Amino acid sequence: MEIRIYYEDTDSGGVVYHSNYLKFCERARSELFFKKDIDIFNEKTGHFLVTKANCRFLKSAKLGDILRVKTKLLEIKNVSALIRQEIFKDNEKIFDADFTLAFLKDSKISRIDEKLKEIFEELM
Secondary structure, eight states, X not given: OEEEOOGGGBOTXXXXXXXXXXXXXXXXXXXXXXXXXXXXXXXXXXXXXXXXEEEEEOSOOBTTOEEEEEEEEEEEOSSEEEEEEEEEETTEEEEEEEEEEEEEETTEEOOOOHXXXXXXXXXX
16 A cells, blocks of 8 residues: 655654554555455444554655555464554665554454455465
8 A cells, every 4th residue: 555645744854753654554454444345443343453563663754755555464363463564665664563453343352254364364
């Protein structure tokens, strides 16, 4: 997924504010489901919740840059998934993070549906 950096993404020096890298990763994760026309954002079908994030900020992005977010599955279990997301600028990695995602349905940790597991497995 490509993201252009706008003024609203930056601090007063024109550098991307650190928390926005997490937003960019969230957008890329959401796109996985939007592209498959799956409503994953309600209590009836369930949703994923980040339970752990391990981030590395390697280099800065600036106003006007085009970034590319890559997502891959590291491990999937019955109720959680471990994914790695990397952000690149001009083919150079500037950020990466490992996220543990728990699946919730009716506000309780639940087994990940097979259809959703398949979407993650496509990332391997």
